[in-house]
Amino acid sequence: MIEVLAQATTGVTGSLHVAFGAAAAAIGVGMIGTKAVEAVGRNPGASGKVLVQSILGMALAEAIAFYVIFLA
Numbered sequence: 001m002i003e004v005l006a007q008a009t010t011g012v013t014g015s016l017h018v019a020f021g022a023a024a025a026a027i028g029v030g031m032i033g034t035k036a037v038e039a040v041g042r043n044p045g046a047s048g049k050v051l052v053q054s055i056l057g058m059a060l061a062e063a064i065a066f067y068v069i070f071l072a
Contacts (some may be wrong), residue, residue, distance in 0.1 A: 021068030028061035 036054035040047045 025065035
């Protein structure tokens with residue numbers, strides 16, 4: 001049982017930091033999208049400005065995932 005568990009985790013630990021970085025980027029993009037929708041719901045007239053800011057924020061959050069992948 002312990003040998004099977006040890007063999008199963010050896011392949012996972014090599015890319016664990018990439019998984020954490022990608023998960024953090026996904027959570028960040030989700031939070032930015034949620035707050036953008038809330039902001040447009042409160043003030044529909046500012047949807048253009050909110051869209052630009054949210055796209056910039058999402059791009060910066062996704063850059064973290066690319067840094068993690070490329071520097072791995």
